[in-house]
Amino acid sequence: MTEKVDYKQTMNLPDTAFPMRASLATREPEWLRFWDELDIYRRCLEANENGPVFVLHDGPPYANGHIHMGTAFNKVLKDLVVKYKSMRGYYAPYVPGWDCHGQPIEHQVEKDLGPERMKEISQADLRALCRDYAMRFVGVQAAEFQRLGVQGDFDDPYLTLNPAYEAGNVKVFAEMYRRGMVYRGSKPIHWCYRCKTALAEAEIEYGDETSHSIYVKFRFTDAPEPWAAEDLPVSVLIWTTTPWTLPANVGVTLADDADYVGVKVAGEIVVLAEALVESVAGIAGWEDYHVLPTRVKGGALAGLHYVLPVHTDGTGVIITGEHVELSTGTGAVHTAPGHGEEDYLVGQRFGLPSLMPVDDNGVFDAGGGPFAGMHVEKANPVIIEWLREQGSLVHAGTTSHSYPHCWRCKKPVIFRATEQWFVSMDATGLRDAAMQAMKGVEWVPGWSVNRIGSMVADRPDWCISRQRAWGVPIPVFACVACGETVATDETFAAVEHLFATEGADAWFKKKPAEYLPAGTACPRCGGSELKAESDIVDVWFESGVSHTSVLEARPELHRPAELYLEGSDQHRGWFQSALLTSVGAYDQAPFSAVLTHGFIVDGDGRKMSKSLGNVISPLDVVSKYGADIIRLWVASSDYSQDVSVSDEILERTSEAYRRIRNTFRFLLGNLADFEPSLAVPYDQMPELDRYALVSLGDLVSRVTKAYDEWKYHTVYRAVYDYCVVELSAFYLDVLKDRLYADAAGSHSRRSAQTVLAAVLGDVVRLVAPVLSFTAEEVWQSAAEPLRDGVVSVHLAGWPVAEERADAADLRAAYGVVLAARDAATKALEDARNAGEIGKSQQARLRVRAVPADRAVLEARGAEALAEMFIVSAVVLEPADDGEAEAGAPRVIVEAAEGEKCPRCWNWRELGADDLCARCSTVVSAL
RNA sequence: GGGCCCAUAGCUCAGCUGGCUAGAGCGCACGGCUGAUAACCGUGAGGUCGGUGGUUCGAGUCCACCUGGGCCCA
Secondary structure (H helix, E strand, O other), X not given: OOOOOOHHHHOOOOOOOOOOOOOHHHHHHHHHHHHHHHOHHHHHHHHOOOOOEOOEEOOOOEOOOOOOHHHHHHHHHHHHHHHHHHHOOOEOOOOOEEEOOOHHHHHXXXXXXXXXXXXXXXXXXXXXXXXXXXXXXXXXXHHHHHHOOOOOOOOOOEEOOOHHHHHHHXXXXXXXXXXXXXXXXEEEEEEEOOOOEEEOHHHEEEEEEEEEEEEEEEEEOOOOHHHHOOXXXXXXXXXXXXXXXXXXXXXXXXXXXXXXXXXXXXXXXXXXXXXXXXXXXXXXXXXXXXXXXXXEEHHHHOOOEEEOOOOOOOEEEEEEOOOOOOOOOOOEEEEOOOOOHXXXXXXXXXOOOOOOOEOOOOEEOHHHHHHOOOEHHHHHHHHHHHHHHHOOEEEEEEEXXXXXXXXXXXXXXXXXXXXXXXXXXXXXXXXXXXXXXHHOOXXXXXXXXXXXXXXXXXXXXXXXXXXXXXXXEOOOEEEOOXXXXXXXXXXXXXXXXXXXXXXXXXXXXXXXXXXXXXXXXXXXXXXXXXXXXXXXXXXXXXXXOHHHHHHHOOOOOOOOEOEEEEEHHHXXXXXXXHHHHHHHHHOOOOEOEEEEEOOXXXXXXXXXOOOOOOXXXXXXXXXXXXXXXXXXXXXXXXXXXXXXXXXXXHHHHHHHHHHHHHHHHHHHHOOOOOOHHHOOOHHHOOHHHHHHHHHHHHHHHHHHHHHHOOOHHHHXXXXXXXXXXXXXXXXXXXXXXXXXXXXXXXXXXXXXXXXHHHHHHXXXXXXXXXXHHHHHHHHHHOOHHHHOOOOOHHHOOOOOOOOOOOHHHHHHHHHHHHHHHHHHHHHHHHHHHOOOOOOHHHXXXXXXXXXHHHHHHHHHOHHHHHHHHOXXXXXXXXXXXXXXXXXXXXXXEEEOOOEEOOOOOOXXXXXXXXXXXXXXXXXXXX
């Protein structure tokens, strides 16, 4: 019996302090402190001071609430872009921003305040509360974004409530105004006559309401052709639930393509959609009626005139629209552009006037005709009676339907046109210019341009005014004497200066005379008393002008930005408002490229909502898995579609992370005693090592290309597969014998370490934009000589794929070798299942390959093949006739000859010391 | 109801301009190893490509419709 010797001590086993368990949740904050002390954001900028500039311009999230999966995804994606560009040598500043104005914050503050205190508070005080509210959440979100590893100028972000930002609004508005694309018009909005206020869509609560339901005849001025022969009065029959809007009627909208018929009833003819005759007859209680045979398309009736229902001395016109429903009503829609959104839009298209005879209190003015002075609600029954007297009422009943209510007083609201400010899409050719400008932009993914294109092509004029408190005022004045708008280069300059120095709050505290140049007067009547406009600007306009307030204003940025990157909802939102304001003021798109991503959905592809109970919070993921897992999930997802997240997905991501982490750990462990001065030159390396470097170079090329094409999930895939397939399953597995058993300072082991150092150095940088924390941990765990004085992986630059003269030959040869290896592992598995072997080193393989392959294998040498197959010996044999055609080599497993070397576990002839020759030499030299 | 988009194994992804028995990794099952060990190695079983119809000699890959889902409108 030989005495058991512990040869383990004589081997070079991995040694590293880099822990297998990541403990990201606790360790990541330490790296955040490390970067903070390093001032890594500024260091990255300084390092690239002379590099090309790449500006990713942050779209400002709304400053309320905590971050959610969508904002986390967006910010991490941006961070990948910025960190990659920075490592590539670009000067890549990233200034995060927040959208601080707007109705949701104002609404929340008002709710917190309560109705009593709300009545007391001044606009200035209300604005101060809104500001506090916004600032609180800017702080909350900034901390949360940074926890995700997002790097940027969080010490000096841009906020839409900053004076300098507010001034930018004036600058852009002024330029667009000067160019003649801003005008005053009217547009219907939700209005609560009890609270005497305009309401935003978000302030509307929908609830069931019982309304009047009336059918009314509008008499044609001349009997339309199809029914003229009957020689009876002909009317079009409409249905409405708001009798009080009839005084504002100017048109009747029909469905262009639907069939309309005349119904003879009670001695006259009423026209309505054929599909609705039966239901109307039932409701109206027609017993004796007759549908005339002639059918007419709605479009054929367009242009006919009828006598207005209330103002019977005037006429209205028949038009067509796509919003006409054929499931309820009559298929003929009473159209009052002053009192309905769709009516307004269709009215615009047909050039109908927008009558609005109702004042702030909901009372008819003179435009109400016989109902002037009456409140609309009280007028309803009166109007119905009046219509009955006129003989135009066909039926009056009630109906229950969903109707908008005021969130404050919970009472029904009305729709009512008011004076608003608009940006004209066509008066100065803004639409065409915008369509043109978007052609010069790179849209990722490509279909993205279709979406914004159709939006810009179809959109109505942009209503940019809001009747609210928390925002930036429309920077114009009205003459108190004559009502004329006063807005000149001088007043704009004064307001811009006012905002820049004191903020928009000053608008609500000072009188115009205090900041306008002396002598500013109304151009029409010469009046010198001016009133500041009380409306504020649409928040989309506000965020849109960041190209001016931020890109142009900050020295490190520029307009146009290289990239805007947001969720696909921003085609309608920020992308569009930025495009329109930039083209409007500068004839130029604000961005060179726009990247959009999908929305975050659950594992079944459904949107996240509290009611479905499928919401996952990024903060929970951070504390359970760590920010790097979120980052890896972001990188692994194809953002051009909606992106799923679920416990399973995160669990899988986490497993993938562990695999990558372990790969780094193995590399670090085997480089403990290595430094660059010990490196073996490429041309002196064993072939396998050269192949490994070629393969590494291929990875670098592939990954770099993927980053450049914004395909992060390809980056992830490539790196992960490389770790698993190339390294773990092949190269590293093969290398263990050499690394552990050869002499520590041997050429063969140093060669392997040279490769491992290259792999470590390259891969850690390839993943640094994604696994920012872990890459830093790896970097700091590497021996100092390997880091060469670079204090952070994020300052380490980008790896270069080296060109190797023998690369093509090696790729071809190793294609054959790896195919043979596959055949070998299969054969070994069979032998294992048959109980013939355990470890592969117990085997000796006879490999029979077709001549071409055998030549390739022979050129590597049997010893090299044994090393690569991790067996004790390989014998190459000619294939039998029957095997000659086979693609993969045939492999026969036999027991290895010799005995198991107690040190390296290969089966060899053992010497006097009971060791194999290699181990004997190594041990005796110790 | 409209515009844009999506739908390949349990998961994440490949499948270019239509052409061999639809691929990868993970997960899973089984096995090995115990010198990457809350690791590592191997083998294997899983999709007929959301559905229907069509174009074609041939379709996951083109067309139509449908179903389900997402964003934005209405």
